Amino acid sequence: MLIEVEAAGVGHVDVMSRRGEFGGSPSPGLVPGIEVAGVVVGTGEDVDDAWVGRRVYAMLDRTGGGYAELVTADVEAVVALPDQVGAAEAVALGFNALTAWTSLERAGVRAADEVLVRGAGGGVGLMAVLLGIHLGTTVTAVTSSASRGERLAALGVPTVVNRLAVAQAYEEYDIIIDPVGRPEFDHFLEKLAPNGRYVLCGGAAGFPAPDFGSTLLGRFPASPALLVLSLSSISRAELRARMEKLLELVAGKTIASPVDGTFPLAAAAHAHDRLESGAAFGKIVLVP
Structure with a gap:
């Protein structure tokens, strides 16, 4: 499915990808980002059109792609967001x-x-x-x-x-x-x-x-x-089920998902600087 990104999470795995720590030097044109939240704007073959217009959290693979305005994701890696949970809150929860x-x-x-x-x-x-x-x-x-x-x-x-x-x-x-x-x-x-x-x-x-x-x-x-x-050792199905439960906890105000701060996509390098400095408290989020 095609997702219009409202928030992309910034994590240490993105820094490691940028440094080429997953199997050598990063390829030219690398786009980091392994988790996003946004609105489904299109679906592929064999995907229910009812997803279109829904707010979702999506898990991407280690190859990234999340630092973008639009991303594609497998339906098996997508979780619908409760109305009470914002996009930044969702990625602050996410893989962390x-x-x-x-x-x-x-x-x-x-x-x-x-x-x-x-x-x-x-x-x-x-x-x-x-x-x-x-x-x-x-x-x-x-x-x-x-x-x-x-x-x-x-x-x-x-x-x-x-x-x-x-x-x-x-x-x-x-x-x-x-x-x-x-x-x-x-x-x-x-x-x-x-x-x-x-x-x-x-x-x-x-x-x-x-x-x-x-x-x-x-x-x-x-x-x-x-x-x-x-x-990486856990199936997408198991991660989806756990994420659904975690989102319920945030929606019910049982736990919080603190956001350290948001940066525009163009300032992704500054977001990485803040993460690597150790000054962040909670999740750093990119907003297109």
Whole structure:
């Protein structure tokens, strides 16, 4: 189907594509962007014309194309938007919330768990914090910015700590959600409680050094578990079903999907600069 874009999400996967980190140098004419929200303006063969005029969220593949005024998407990757959810809100939720929620599920989250979230001011980290609170866990949010710490506290996060302070502290956590990777990856592995579960769901600061396994094996008696998550391993059908549930939560004001700011398409480079600076709080959105 053909979608007139109202909002396109900006994420670290776009930065990695721009850098050529998915199989070599980027091809000339690369258009990043793997998620958009907008209005369906046309359908292809074997697609119900009833989609035309509907507001939708669409998941694109890693080849991108979302930084545009018009995009095409497979109907299997499209979710209808509730009236209460705006286009920017939808992409702010999007892959960030899908990654966060799936990470918590993979870790076998329970209401009694103590959960630590790294990079809590970023897109995935912030959604992991908000979903963790929604699920009844005790959440500790890690950030390196005092201003983002204040904003996290304002959202009802019970404990906000500086990343260097928590790396040096003695607390242990049942679950650690990590979209950051380096630096301090080894230090955070050591914060797992016995039978704790660590989910590495991104590498915003780079992936761990190859020798990280020595830290994990050094805690062998505590039976730590390290899980690695990429949404690429999950079917579109499963992602669609989860996205529908997440949109219901936002529509019902159960959780928020914070937008850091919006940029016009022509300022995509500035949007990437802000993302790479680490200053963003929530999702950066491009608006045609």
